[in-house]
Amino acid sequence: MKKVATRFAPSPTGPLHIGGVRTALFNWLFSKNQNGSFYLRIEDTDKERSKDEYKDQIIKSLIWIGIENDGDEYIQSTKIQNHIKVAKQLLDKGLAYKCYCSNEEIEEQKKRAKQKKIPYIYDRKWRDKNETDAPKDVKPTIRFKSKIEGTSILKDLVQGKVEIQNNTIEDFIILRNDESPTYNLSASVDDHDMNITHIIRGDDHKINTFKQMQIYQAMNWEVPNFAHIPLIHTSEGKKLSKRDKASTLDDYSKIGILPEALRNYLLRLGWSYKDKEIFSKEESIKYFNFEGIGKSPSKLDFNRILSINEHYIKNIDENDLFSKFQKYAQTYKYKISEDKTNQLKQSLGFLKNKAKTLEDIFKNSQYLLNDTVKINQDDLKLIDEKSKKIIKEFIEKILNLNNFDRSELEPIVKSLISKFDTNFKGVGQPLRIVLTGSRFGPGIYDILTSLGKVQVVERLKNI
RNA sequence: GGUCCCUUCGUCUAUCGGUUAGGACACAUGGUUUUCAUCCAUGAAAGAGGGGUUCGAUUCCCCUAGGGACCGCCA
Numbered sequence A: 001m002k003k004v005a006t007r008f009a010p011s012p013t014g015p016l017h018i019g020g021v022r023t024a025l026f027n028w029l030f031s032k033n034q035n036g037s038f039y040l041r042i043e044d045t046d047k048e049r050s051k052d053e054y055k056d057q058i059i060k061s062l063i064w065i066g067i068e069n070d071g072d073e074y075i076q077s078t079k080i081q082n083h084i085k086v087a088k089q090l091l092d093k094g095l096a097y098k099c100y101c102s103n104e105e106i107e108e109q110k111k112r113a114k115q116k117k118i119p120y121i122y123d124r125k126w127r128d129k130n131e132t133d134a135p136k137d138v139k140p141t142i143r144f145k146s147k148i149e150g151t152s153i154l155k156d157l158v159q160g161k162v163e164i165q166n167n168t169i170e171d172f173i174i175l176r177n178d179e180s181p182t183y184n185l186s187a188s189v190d191d192h193d194m195n196i197t198h199i200i201r202g203d204d205h206k207i208n209t210f211k212q213m214q215i216y217q218a219m220n221w222e223v224p225n226f227a228h229i230p231l232i233h234t235s236e237g238k239k240l241s242k243r244d245k246a247s248t249l250d251d252y253s254k255i256g257i258l259p260e261a262l263r264n265y266l267l268r269l270g271w272s273y274k275d276k277e278i279f280s281k282e283e284s285i286k287y288f289n290f291e292g293i294g295k296s297p298s299k300l301d302f303n304r305i306l307s308i309n310e311h312y313i314k315n316i317d318e319n320d321l322f323s324k325f326q327k328y329a330q331t332y333k334y335k336i337s338e339d340k341t342n343q344l345k346q347s348l349g350f351l352k353n354k355a356k357t358l359e360d361i362f363k364n365s366q367y368l369l370n371d372t373v374k375i376n377q378d379d380l381k382l383i384d385e386k387s388k389k390i391i392k393e394f395i396e397k398i399l400n401l402n403n404f405d406r407s408e409l410e411p412i413v414k415s416l417i418s419k420f421d422t423n424f425k426g427v428g429q430p431l432r433i434v435l436t437g438s439r440f441g442p443g444i445y446d447i448l449t450s451l452g453k454v455q456v457v458e459r460l461k462n463i
Numbered sequence B: 001g002g003u004c005c006c007u008u009c010g011u012c013u014a015u016c017g018g019u020u021a022g023g024a025c026a027c028a029u030g031g032u033u034u035u036c037a038u039c040c041a042u043g044a045a046a047g048a049g050g051g052g053u054u055c056g057a058u059u060c061c062c063c064u065a066g067g068g069a070c071c072g073c074c075a
Helices: A018-033 A052-065 A076-092 A103-115 A183-193 A203-218 A249-253 A259-268 A281-287 A302-315 A318-332 A338-354 A358-364 A377-381 A385-399 A406-419 A424-436 A444-460
Strands: A005-008 A037-042 A096-099 A141-144 A151-156 A160-165 A173-175 A198-202 A225-229
Touching (some): A005 A018, A005 A198, A018 A037, A018 A052, A018 A225, A018 A249, A018 A281, A037 A052, A052 A249, A076 A141, A076 A173, A076 A183, A076 A203, A141 A203, A151 A203, A151 A225, A160 A203, A173 A183, A198 A203, A203 A225, A249 A259, A249 A318, A259 A302, A318 A338, A318 A358, A385 A406, A385 A424, A385 A444, A406 A424, A406 A444, A424 A444
Parallel strands (some): A005 A037, A198 A225
Antiparallel strands (some): A096 A141, A141 A173, A151 A160
């Protein structure tokens, strides 16, 4: 048995979106499940559109979500000579031929086909034509001699048997007239050279597979296994594209989605294992298989992402969460100062219970992070004379507390409730507003103890 | 237009001929709670339509409808 090898082969012509990330994830998962290798191949042969910044974004995204490629990145543009060599071999074997049709000629044919409403397919004009007839002023392309008769069957690991008539596959170009290889050639040669055993990709590549299989056969190479996974759709039901909003990992990272949560979400989008919803990295490797991949496209559900994120926020190790939060704040908000770090760390336990995202934690911890509190007019109106008296008396009572913990504070609040003939809200709300600038937030005892006596008094006495 | 693929609650999905069609998210209601949340309980919610095959179809086959992908000297 050959060692399993998979690859993810994006082109760096735009930011990687989460559909691509899922494809990468499935490839990675399958290879790890099989104790195989996973490679990253950058298909940067489109010189016009490929950009280094996108390549870097792709690599960074995969690292962020925890997908590691084995070995160095395989840069396709450095292998072009291999592709050309294969094209020449095909030519020598008589399995490819030079096509001297000009661009204009092809365009004309396409136009005519469109007018007649018949599908365009290259007419194989030069397939059997003698080269001596070649026009001198046209640089030829090299076309692959596709099968004309019969049918081809793709035994897809996800889609099952897919059968097509060979005559629907045209004699596609493998080498342009500037001698550069085209996608189907390059991909086939690279997959062969890299010893890829399983090609897992979006099902928008399904038709290409029939072209690539023919190249393998023509070269007498072992044809790899294919698994075409359904695409991810937007909420409108269309193929997810790079231009869609909230489609890159950074979009999720900056609102405080955890990489493990997104990984878990993506795993379950189009794949399932019984009723299980939460998968650790190890579990996902252990259980991943092709049988669990569905055949129909799936839509993105942001609520689900939030919900899984919430689960991870509440369940991962708290120190881990804290360092993630620190990094998050530093990257997208501002660096948390040294003196606030400890205070915040101790408060994480109750802050995280009110959060779906790291951004929520950030928002809820503003009262801790900022030394001054801004109270809006509406909230200020809620602080009437009676509230002020309560606050004043509260200050007096806490001044001589030693521990300033819940057990000390609770009796004080209770005594104020009965003294001023009010309810908990009558005491808790004014305190909360003055201390945090908001009517909502953590429990009042959490606020008090997290702030500490000095800061509490400081804030309260200003009212 | 041609080729190929898909179709279970709003969404992600379970079911691999016999189930009161299950779970999760979202939603609704109630409870816990000082607020907002959390948490707990309960509820509403699905096999696109039509034919077959079968004792029995969500499950197998066909047709129709709807949706999608591809049809580049892009990848």
